[in-house]
Amino acid sequence: MKNLKMKMARMEKDLSQIELAKRIGVTRQTIGMIEAGDYNPSLNLCVSICRELGKTLNDLFWEDDKS
C-alpha cells in the first residue's frame, strides 16, 4: 500500500527524495520504495523519518481501518 502521508509530509517540508534520504542516511531508492509501499522500514528508520519530517509515527505510518 502506498504511503501517501509520508510523501505529502515530505512535500510540505519542500524536500526531495534525495534530500530526505541524505538527512536520514539512506538511499533515495529506499525512500522511494517506502513511499511506494514496496519496502517496510524498521522502527528505527520510521522514527528517523518522522523526526526529519516533524511528524509522529501515527501521522505517517498508522493505517486507519476505514482507509
Added chain:
Amino acid sequence: MNNNFDERQCQEVNSIAKKAFYVMFVISVLSIIVQLVFLNAELMYVMGETLTLLCGGIVYLICSIKKGIFSFKGKSLTLFDNVLGSVVCSGFFSVLYGMIISRKASEDISINRYIGGFFVGISIVCFLVLFIMGKYAEHSQNINEQKYDD
C-alpha cells in the same frame, strides 16, 4: 563489503547472499555426486569441493545454533524427527556409497556388508549430531530468554 549500505540494502544483500550460498551448496553437492558416482573419480579429486562444502555447512550450522535457531518448518525437532531424518539421510548416502564401491570392488566380494555397516554407522553419527545440535540450540534459546527476561 561496503558498510555504507542502508538497512534495506543490507536486507537485500543478505537475501542475495543466502540464495547464492544455497546455490553454491547444491551445485557443490551435485558436482561431488556426479564426479564420484558417474565419472568414477577418486575421493582425492573432489577434496576441494568437499572441504568447501563442509566448512560452509559447519559455519552455517554453528552460527544458527549459537543463535538458538534450529528447527524444521518453525518447530523444534523431536526424537522421532531426528531418527527419521538420520535414517532417510543415511539411506540416501548409503545408496550412493553402494554405487561407488560396486564399481570399484571385484566381483567375488560381497559389498552388502560394507553398505550395511556404512548405513548403520552414518545413521548413528547423523542421529547423534542432530540430537546434540538440537540440545545445544535449546540451551542457546534458554540463555537468550533469560538474558532478555523482564
